[in-house]
Amino acid sequence: MEYAGIVQRRRLSTGSKSEHEGLVLVTSSAEYALRRQGGNPFWDEELAPLEGKRIECDGLLRGHQLIMTRWKVIEG
Amino acid sequence: MPADKVIVTNVSALKAKYGKTYPRVQAAISRLVVADRKRGLTTRLLALDSAADMRSVKGVAVSEGLDQRQVKAAIDAVHTALQPEYLMILGAPDVVPMQELSNPMRGDGDDVVPSDLPYACAAPHGRNPRGFLGPTRVVGRLPDLLGKGDAGYLVRLLSTAARYRSRARSDYQEYFGISAEKWKGSTGLSLTKLFGASAAMETIPPKGPKWRDAELERRLHFINCHGGASDPDFYGEPARREAFPTAHSAKLLKRKIANGTVIAAECCYGAELYDPSDSGGQAGICSTYLYDGAYGFFGSTTIAYGPSEGNGQADLICQYFIEAVLGGASLGRAALEARQRFAAAYTHLDPADLKTMAQFYLLGDPSVHPVGAVSHALARTKAFSAAFKGAKSSPGTRALRRERLVRTGTNLQQTLGAVERARRNEPAAVKRLLAAAARESGLQEIARESYAVEFPKGVQKGELKIFEKARRSRSVHVLLGERAKGKGKARAVTALIATVQDGELVHLRRVHQR
Numbered sequence: 134m135e136y137a138g139i140v141q142r143r144r145l146s147t148g149s150k151s152e153h154e155g156l157v158l159v160t161s162s163a164e165y166a167l168r169r170q171g172g173n174p175f176w177d178e179e180l181a182p183l184e185g186k187r188i189e190c191d192g193l194l195r196g197h198q199l200i201m202t203r204w205k206v207i208e209g
Numbered sequence: 210m211p212a213d214k215v216i217v218t219n220v221s222a223l224k225a226k227y228g229k230t231y232p233r234v235q236a237a238i239s240r241l242v243v244a245d246r247k248r249g250l251t252t253r254l255l256a257l258d259s260a261a262d263m264r265s266v267k268g269v270a271v272s273e274g275l276d277q278r279q280v281k282a283a284i285d286a287v288h289t290a291l292q293p294e295y296l297m298i299l300g301a302p303d304v305v306p307m308q309e310l311s312n313p314m315r316g317d318g319d320d321v322v323p324s325d326l327p328y329a330c331a332a333p334h335g336r337n338p339r340g341f342l343g344p345t346r347v348v349g350r351l352p353d354l355l356g357k358g359d360a361g362y363l364v365r366l367l368s369t370a371a372r373y374r375s376r377a378r379s380d381y382q383e384y385f386g387i388s389a390e391k392w393k394g395s396t397g398l399s400l401t402k403l404f405g406a407s408a409a410m411e412t413i414p415p416k417g418p419k420w421r422d423a424e425l426e427r428r429l430h431f432i433n434c435h436g437g438a439s440d441p442d443f444y445g446e447p448a449r450r451e452a453f454p455t456a457h458s459a460k461l462l463k464r465k466i467a468n469g470t471v472i473a474a475e476c477c478y479g480a481e482l483y484d485p486s487d488s489g490g491q492a493g494i495c496s497t498y499l500y501d502g503a504y505g506f507f508g509s510t511t512i513a514y515g516p517s518e519g520n521g522q523a524d525l526i527c528q529y530f531i532e533a534v535l536g537g538a539s540l541g542r543a544a545l546e547a548r549q550r551f552a553a554a555y556t557h558l559d560p561a562d563l564k565t566m567a568q569f570y571l572l573g574d575p576s577v578h579p580v581g582a583v584s585h586a587l588a589r590t591k592a593f594s595a596a597f598k599g600a601k602s603s604p605g606t607r608a609l610r611r612e613r614l615v616r617t618g619t620n621l622q623q624t625l626g627a628v629e630r631a632r633r634n635e636p637a638a639v640k641r642l643l644a645a646a647a648r649e650s651g652l653q654e655i656a657r658e659s660y661a662v663e664f665p666k667g668v669q670k671g672e673l674k675i676f677e678k679a680r681r682s683r684s685v686h687v688l689l690g691e692r693a694k695g696k697g698k699a700r701a702v703t704a705l706i707a708t709v710q711d712g713e714l715v716h717l718r719r720v721h722q723r
Binding site for chain 1: 314316317318319320392435436437438439440442444451452453455475476477483487488489512513514515523561655689691704
């Protein structure tokens, strides 16, 4: 599936054992916790530069989580 | 025909998944049935999708394999008719679905809580976890790989179960215990309770994920780390900053795990069964452990909870499971006793407790006894041997234990309360107190939620009548707050939980993020 939106930083899984700061993709209809296939699901340095950028990507949606297999910055 | 153990599965789903290789799976199931017979267990395979099988238990065959209501009703019919001492669900959730319960911790990132808890309860299908507070059945799931028809994988797990052997408790006394550094106090407490000391505990950082063979070969693994959905690794966290180094990795486990290993993992998503294609082909840690010869894995399907200091939620239910295993219980009884002990420890379950009950479950054959029971001296006498035809324990003992477990579960179902989200607001005095406590704790408020505490109808019997009025007026109010970011300090979310009765505050606790 292809998705597009702006990458923002959020506090995720609040109050749980695994609460953490992470990136989300804010699309026109929803917000997904963002990660890279094979990357650290909590904080991935490879994705950090995407914060604040508009991207389009392919990925697998698992619950509220979007596992990206490809992405491209379309607006910095 | 009665059965000590019942294996339930969806045969048409297995045939569709495995195609030409299904006969290999079928043969492995037959070998398990034969092996059980040699151990004195009568085991029956029941196809939930078979009209004939389901007619034999006065049930209705499942026509839509993933219809949770149908599957729950079919398994209930099997259990009611055969009353097995062990119920083994065979297959991943794409063969026999989990029951998707509503998430009591709404907003934490999980839409639902996939759960096997309802299969351990006599209560009918429902989505509210509050309906399943009284588990009575010994249940475990021997999974295959989700999505992938890998017969070799499932045959191997069935073979491990067929060939299992009980070992001395001393074989499980040396443990592999790992913890996020941030939670070492809590993990150390758990390990000390279980083993008398926590000196062998390793923390991440600085250790992990390349553990020594000698460490991984220990047969008891206790893991308190972070976990992510559809992810084949667990993660640590330093004590004083937010970072998540890899702690434990599925790809580093292959051929390192000793036959008979038992694992309790407190991690979020620690026992999630996901499609390996989600992570580039790597199956999850729980699936990898089982493939490598582990007997059982006790863990969570979703985001889990626990306090930063002391023990709570995930810590406790995992401790109870391991304690029962070390005491000689079957894996399935250990899982049931862990659920019952956890539930029984409270007057009512708050949202995090309720989610804990729903999310932790057993992966493995529930009839496996990793630790052999130590028989009484009387069992070595000629009279005992003559009375019980040479058996080391009286055959009725298991039935008596089941009766006790059913009584405990029934009592819980009839008496235990749990929270239900309510629209009411906290009393003004409690609102002020929570605000003051938040200020004093250096918290900036994120959210508030209020709950009523609901008890089963007809519970006010005997001396419980004394508490009727107080219970009716009981409510729980939660303030979620975030600590201000100070120099050198990580951000941390804290929950202040107030219990109110008759408009008066009766209990206040502070639970830190893990």
